[in-house]
Amino acid sequence: MGELGLMGIPIPENYGGSDMDFTSYIIAINELAKVSGALGVILSVHTSVGTNPILYFGNEQQKEDYVSKLATGQYLGAFALSEPGAGSDAASLKTRAKREGEYYILNGSKVFITNGGEADIYITFARTSDESGSKGISAFIVEKDTPGFVIGKKERKMGLHGSNTVSLTFDNCKVPASQLLGVEGEGFKIAMANLNVGRIGIAAQALGIAEAALEQAVSYAKEREQFGKPIANQQGISFKLADMATQVEAAKLLVYQAASLVEQDIICNKEASMAKLFATKTAVQAAIEAVQVFGGYGYTEDYPVERFFRDAKVTEIYEGTNEIQHVVIAKHLFM
């Protein structure tokens, strides 16, 4: 993937990237996810929240040290924000970072870290002052071999088995002060800055899963015969497929519209949330219906639709739950 330039699609060429537009990046996630939802999220997290924060907020030295390696696939990136008590309410995080000379000492824990264990660097958020809420949070680039940085439990998940999800512990983790990303106390802005990009990435992943589910269901419906004819000729099935196709098409338009807005530098919080909300719901629904079209066979591991079903569900949960997407969209209705 690195050789193909997929690990740094929207990253400028002088930092080792492919210097392509945002839509191309979304196309790549979309296409990968049709075959492997896991690779879709690996690429999305690596780029949108593992690399972009350094590109946009890092100093020149940090960009030189990390962005080129990330953009070429030499390094894999991860994002450590969520904590046991801070999920949707990310600003309530409790991990602390205390400045001691030329280092910050980090203590705390993180959960549900995608790419964890295999990633080389972790964009990590910790509280550097006693201010409450989003104030006083700082961002750090933590390398995997940093003393006191411990990779914890690997989650056994319902789906996306090809993607690592781990917990992390920072036990007096000694991070050089030069690894502070951006300005101390303004880390939450960094966390939020790439939200749209991340959400559209997950929407593209979900779209890929939905498209794959539809393709499998149509193909199977044409082959499988019951009552002397292919089940595709049974209205109960063909109408189901028609509904799936309509939802998929609508999701595609929302996803690529949002991507186009990002590309044009147009503020698109609402559109990104709509794309994420609709595409992920479509993925879950399409996967459920695909299993139904396959009947008993769909419930076995002999066909990929059961995997689509398991892989789709988490898209409604991570990168901002769909409840959060509703909040964002509703807020825009009353602005």
Next chain:
Amino acid sequence: MEVLLFMKQQGVNRGEEIRLVLHFTEEQKMMRKMVRDFAQKEVAAEVDRMEKEIVFRKNSFIKWESLD
């Protein structure tokens, strides 16, 4: 593309409408083809293994990276 042309001919050129037109550039189409080929040729064969091992290993990634 035809839709965009039609809209322009009709004097519809407000951003809201034009945003709805899904049109990939040649470069984007090439990206789609390249990733689609890669996914079908290289990734599809690995999906079952990734499922069974329940783990993503970066060395697999690097291996894929080195494939033509």
